[in-house]
Amino acid sequence: MIKGSILIGSRDEAGTSFFSAIDPSTGEQIEPRFGSADVSDVAKACALADAAFDAYAATTPEERARFLETVAENIVAIGDDLIVRAMQESGLPRARLEGERGRTVGQLRLFAATVRQGDWLDATIDPALPDRQPLPRPDLRRVNVALGPVAVFGASNFPLAFSVAGGDTASAFAAGCPVVVKGHPAHPGTGELVARAIRDAVAACGLPEGTFSYLPGPSIELGGALVADPRIKAVGFTGSRAGGLALMKIAAERAEPIPVYAEMSSINPVVLMPAALKARGDALAPAFVQSLTMGSGQFCTNPGLVIGIAGDALDRFVAAAGEALTGAAATTMLTPGIHAAYDKGVAALAGHDKIETVARGCPASGANQAQGALFRTDATSFLADAALGHEVFGSSSAIVACRDLAEVRTVIAGLEGQLTATLILDEADEADAATLLPVLARKVGRILANGWPTGVEVSHAMVHGGPFPATSDGRTTSVGTLAMARFLRPVSFQNLPAGLLPPALAEANPWHLSRRIDGTVSRPA
Amino acid sequence: MIKGSILIGSRDEAGTSFFSAIDPSTGEQIEPRFGSADVSDVAKACALADAAFDAYAATTPEERARFLETVAENIVAIGDDLIVRAMQESGLPRARLEGERGRTVGQLRLFAATVRQGDWLDATIDPALPDRQPLPRPDLRRVNVALGPVAVFGASNFPLAFSVAGGDTASAFAAGCPVVVKGHPAHPGTGELVARAIRDAVAACGLPEGTFSYLPGPSIELGGALVADPRIKAVGFTGSRAGGLALMKIAAERAEPIPVYAEMSSINPVVLMPAALKARGDALAPAFVQSLTMGSGQFCTNPGLVIGIAGDALDRFVAAAGEALTGAAATTMLTPGIHAAYDKGVAALAGHDKIETVARGCPASGANQAQGALFRTDATSFLADAALGHEVFGSSSAIVACRDLAEVRTVIAGLEGQLTATLILDEADEADAATLLPVLARKVGRILANGWPTGVEVSHAMVHGGPFPATSDGRTTSVGTLAMARFLRPVSFQNLPAGLLPPALAEANPWHLSRRIDGTVSRPA
Known part of the structure; x- marks a missing residue:
């Protein structure tokens, strides 16, 4: 076939x-x-x-x-x-x-x-x-x-x-x-x-x-x-x-x-709200690392940025996430080119003087395998260098520690357009989260609570899109x-004879459509 | 005030x-x-x-x-x-x-x-x-x-x-x-x-x-x-x-x-279908000229192109339209600049060696007045020079004589995107018109029958738009x-706590909206 x-x-x-496919797990032509x-x-x-x-x-x-x-x-x-x-x-x-x-x-x-x-x-x-x-x-x-x-x-x-x-x-x-x-x-x-x-x-x-x-x-x-x-x-x-x-x-x-x-491109910010972080930061870390490393992180909704308020709770989350990542297996990336770009992006972050490497995943044991990477920085450093907000396609994420909620808002406001933003929150966080929502809504196509952005439901209410440069x-x-x-555009027909109207607009409504008539939707008989 | x-x-x-307004009827500052x-x-x-x-x-x-x-x-x-x-x-x-x-x-x-x-x-x-x-x-x-x-x-x-x-x-x-x-x-x-x-x-x-x-x-x-x-x-x-x-x-x-x-920009083609042209070409001409000259022709939906099949019936329409235009008063245009551009555009058509000037309206008797212009050419000439399809903003229109319906279709297919297209037709024309509709629909945002494109209803079903360059x-x-x-974009919310949902999406439906739930529109209780 x-x-x-x-x-x-x-x-x-x-x-x-002519060209050939490459098996990325071996680097050989197929x-x-x-x-x-x-x-x-x-x-x-x-x-x-x-x-x-x-x-x-x-x-x-x-x-x-x-x-x-x-x-x-x-x-x-x-x-x-x-x-x-x-x-x-x-x-x-x-x-x-x-x-x-x-x-x-x-x-x-x-x-x-x-x-x-x-x-x-x-x-x-x-x-x-x-x-x-x-x-x-x-x-x-x-x-x-x-x-x-x-x-x-x-x-x-x-x-x-x-x-x-x-x-x-x-x-x-x-x-x-x-x-x-x-x-x-x-x-x-x-x-x-x-x-x-x-x-x-x-x-x-x-x-x-x-x-x-x-x-x-x-x-x-x-x-x-x-x-x-x-x-x-x-x-x-x-x-x-x-x-x-x-x-x-x-x-x-x-x-x-x-x-x-x-x-x-999108780095899909995840905001760890204070009460949730304090109550269940340890438990959140493995789920985060699972979302980060799933499919070698090769998802447009991969969580590439985690934002939290500096303190013990964030430190515990960072430590637990680092521990989870350290045990994560290296997995084959899609192509040698993607793998090379991932390694280059991770090396740039690792070598950045304002970035601390929290953990790396298991080392590669085969061709084109990604070794996950987790970094940490502070909001001042993050805001000072736009390059830190660029996507590294693959299992790479940076945790940004902020002084307070106002600085969280500043970090979000400074982001480029994104596909998603995630709020990890408890009931006690809701009032603060409400003040972040308008800032987030300007930046993204989908806002999630208490989940991880990977996994995109195909349904009526899904938006997989967002302001530039997440999408064009x-x-x-x-x-x-x-x-x-x-892929649609509207066309209007004025005083067309009945015989020339498209079926969707014909008086007899042969396709049994709901139609807006004089401003009110009318269901088919 | x-x-x-x-x-x-x-x-x-x-x-x-600083700048000043100009009264175009005098050319004086106000x-x-x-x-x-x-x-x-x-x-x-x-x-x-x-x-x-x-x-x-x-x-x-x-x-x-x-x-x-x-x-x-x-x-x-x-x-x-x-x-x-x-x-x-x-x-x-x-x-x-x-x-x-x-x-x-x-x-x-x-x-x-x-x-x-x-x-x-x-x-x-x-x-x-x-x-x-x-x-x-x-x-x-x-x-x-x-x-x-x-x-x-x-x-x-x-x-x-x-x-x-x-x-x-x-x-x-x-x-x-x-x-x-x-x-x-x-x-x-x-x-x-x-x-x-x-x-x-x-x-x-x-x-x-x-x-x-x-x-x-x-x-x-x-x-x-x-x-x-x-x-x-x-x-x-x-x-x-x-x-x-x-x-x-x-x-x-x-x-x-x-x-x-x-x-x-748009020249809003009007197609005179054969049976209608034969039956009532004389009566159509004054209505066409009225649409052409209304408001000095300064409408984006002004009928700047009339397409018909060459023959006695088209000749009679042309003669009657020319007669109607000859008696049309010169009227003040919006600005000296628009008037100058109109005169330049009309002069270019009048001086084109493949274009015949059918009639001009009454000469100007005051500042910045437009003297209507009606031209005639054949399809071969029209198709050979893209400039003939460009808008002259104001009361200027060209009648294009085609050999047959196939050539009418060719002329339409060669047009740029338009705001409107109009079919003047009788019942006997409907079968032919049906074959033109797909070609027209590719080109325009609104298709009219037996009317004139000037006059844009503000309603739910109106489309005042169309493919480039009619619009961007x-x-x-x-x-x-x-x-x-x-000016809208969609945003999706996933697993948001009830208290954080925007009112339009809240369970209680406080705005009494019709909402699509699981794919089916549900009216408010």
């Missing part, structure tokens, strides 16, 4: 240059070799996507939902080959990847249910008021339509859930947009297996072939050409800040600028059903 | 350099002189807006609605002074400005009602599932919050409805954002009267003074500094393409890029209640 192909609509292309997509492949895929757009965007909710469900069924049908290949290419353990497959498939099914339900269309009708003075009101009807073909850049750290058939692809499909995926070169076999599952679903559902193309490859030009292609109307990206910024720049400089939804567009989420909104 | 002041929160500042805001005023206004943000964003729907209504009441209370001053500064007639005041006040009240109703909060609750396998689901609650202080650039062509208290300001206030207005230098007296009405409402409602500031001035640096200020989190703009593009560039190059909602962000509207969405 893995042929090393580039998938342009329904055709396999071999490519003219067979087969893969064709590298190039700019001519971009043009072909985008032309097909553009040609497919009208037909795919016009599918009914039922047709589109069935397509999403078929993609899910086809991914399940790949069976264990998918898990084995993903383990080889990512170094991630079986249980994690089986869980991620479940999440990926569940996400596709949740979008299918959401598409069928139809509220995302936001169907809105202001009936004509022909006798209104001084001027009559026309009949006005508004509905959301698909934005156009979408470019998706898969992430390295979720080879299933944030990659070829991940959240960006699922939400773009749900919105009615054809998708061209730029496949991540770290897991090309996994990517191809999933890409074939999607392509088979396109064919089985009778959709135009351009609904999906898959362009694997390691070159930076490939991604740039995809974002620059005039037929692409939006971009979904999860990856590094440098990568996201580069795509934002290309998108902004196009003849027609387009939205880029880039999820880039803080008005959105890349996880959860609201992610669809990124 | 007009002192020529800069309004920084609750303080009047005199300024250190008293008094106005202080020009400068970059130090920008910094002061933005600091106050930032300081006001938490408190203003935390107002209840009722408090915020009362503020919007108080602004409306205060604008009405200015009385005829406002109309007289706006007539002097804009050259627009009394009836138009009285209508525009009604629209401005009605818009504020519509937003007040919408804020009270509360659906804009999109309150969404996914209750905890503690027994779910393999992992429990946390309690997740999502709500929309205000983006931050907003910079608003008023438009010259609607000195009330798209200016100091226009749609951008009203929707930003409705969303919970403090506003700093960069006042348009063409109507500073009108602007100051309205700014004082807003400031009085801020005080009367007990809001922090930084909720609103008003920075009048003619300098380009002023606007640039406002968009560049790190405390500004979004921009609303209505004006020229060059102006909008300049602000987009500044916003994209900030350390923290921010969204710019710029409404820039085709996912939005600047008119209608959906305009609020531009």
Whole structure:
């Protein structure tokens, strides 16, 4: 099933240059070799996507939902080959990847249910008021339509859930947009297996072939050409800040600028409130270290910053966390490049004269293994050097000791935009926490209490987003059903003859939608 | 009441350099002189807006609605002074400005009602599932919050409805954002009267003074500094393409890029479908010319392009439209600069060797008067020169004759993004029109049938927006209640103690909101 192909609509292309996957646990290449997509492949895929757009965007909710469900069924049908290949290419353990497959498939099914339900269309009708003075009101009807073909850049750290058939692809499909995926070169076999599952679903559902193309490859030009292609109307990206910024720049400089939804970097501050810290600081430490080291810390929601008020309770927490980390096994990171960047970032913190190394995890015993790192500093030092607030992707976290709550607030106010912030608090902390909430809310997309930020639920109420530079567009989420909104735009129809109205706005309401009529939501009969 | 002041929160500042309004009907300066805001005023206004943000964003729907209504009441209370001053500064007639005041006040009240109703909060609750396998689901609650202080650039062509208290300001206030207005230098007296009405409402409602500031001035640096200020989190703009593009560039190059909602340019294609053209082309012509010349054509929805199939019926329409335009009076344009740009744009079309001048309106008899212009060309010529598709702001329109429906489609497909497209059609045209709709929907924010695009209803279903370059962000509207969405972002709360939840998400539902619970909208008891 893995042929090393580039998938342009329904055709396999071999490519003219080639690359290979690396098993990060050994550093060795894995067979087969893969064709590298190039700019001519971009043009072909985008032309097909553009040609497919009208037909795919016009599918009914039922047709589109069935397509999403078929993609899910086809991914399940790949069976264990998918898990084995993903383990080889990512170094991630079986249980994690089986869980991620479940999440990926569940996400596709949740979008299918959401598409069928139809509220995302936001169907809105202001009936004509022909006798209104001084001027009559026309009949006005508004509905959301698909934005156009979408470019998706898969992430390295979720080879299933944030990659070829991940959240960006699922939400773009749900919105009615054809998708061209730029496949991540770290897991090309996994990517191809999933890409074939999607392509088979396109064919089985009778959709135009351009609904999906898959362009694997390691070159930076490939991604740039995809974002620059005039037929692409939006971009979904999860990856590094440098990568996201580069795509934002290309998108902004196009003849027609387009939205880029880039999820880039976050250190996810955790605030240890005084009463909770005093009452249960020892018990909190192992849970913190578990969140820090899970999946080698390769989560965008990894807790990279812990903020507390200096004192005995914080010292005990630091000591307990250090002890827990000292026993944490070294684990394989996703790629040699990510591992090298992690080591470099940790070394920079360890060598910083205002930073104390609290503990390191177990030393590496194999290729590309991360040795966890926990640091400590004070608020004055942290505030004095912006570099201390930058993400080190992997199991690295810094504890910042503040003089008092006012200094906690100052540290938070000085942070860049983040995906999450966490409050560890007891009842006695609530009044103080209430004063921090507005400061936190300005900075993040999700505020948690008494948990750890790793673990992102795929649901209606989830926001996996946040102000720049956590993402390129803080008005959105890349996880959860609201992610669809990124790929929709509203169109209004004024006095259109009944026969020309889209079904969502037709008087007979054939899709049984809840619709806002004259300002009030009306449920279908 | 007009002192020529800069309004920084609750303080009047005199300024250190000065400018004057011009009566475009005479070209003469009008008293008094106005202080020009400068970059130090920008910094002061933005600091106050930032300081006001938490408190203003935390107002209840009722408090915020009362503020919007108080602004409306205060604008009405200015009385005829406002109309007289706006007539002097804009050259627009009394009836138009009285209508525009009604629209401005009605818009504020519509937003007040919408804020009270509360659906804009999109309150969404996914209750905890503690027994779910393999992992429990946390309690997740999502709500929309205000983006931050907003910079608003008023438009010259609607000195009330798209200016100091226009749609951008009203929707930003409705969303919970403090506003700093960069006042348009063409109507500073009108602007100051309205700014004082807003400031009085801020005080009367007990809001922090930084909720609103008003920075009048003619300098380009002023606007640039406002968009560049790190405390500004979004921009609303209505004006020229060059102006909008300049602000987009500044916003994209900030350390923290921010969204710019710029409404820039549109020629609003009107397609005359064959059966309608044949049956009633003569009758359509005067209505078209009325739409073309209304308000000297100074509308972003002015019909600047008419597309039809060549033949006798189109010739008769052209002749009748030419006759109607020949008798159309010359009317005063908004500013000498706009008038000069109009004359230059019309002269360029008149001198184009592939363009025929069908008719001109009555010659000017006073300063800055526009003499309407109607041109004709064929599709081949139109498609060959992109400049023919650029907006000439004012009463200028080109009729493009196509060979057949396929060429009509080609002309539409070649257009830039537009605010509107109009289909003039009879029942016999509906099948053909249906084939044009997907092509039109890609290009515009609003599709009209059997009307003219001028006249933009302020309602729930309105979209006054469209793909670039009609606007900078085709996912939005600047008119209608959906305009609020531009200034909101979602925040999610996970396992927050009940006492810390925002009211919109509290279990008791104190604001009586419809909320989406576990995917289904639940109305308040």
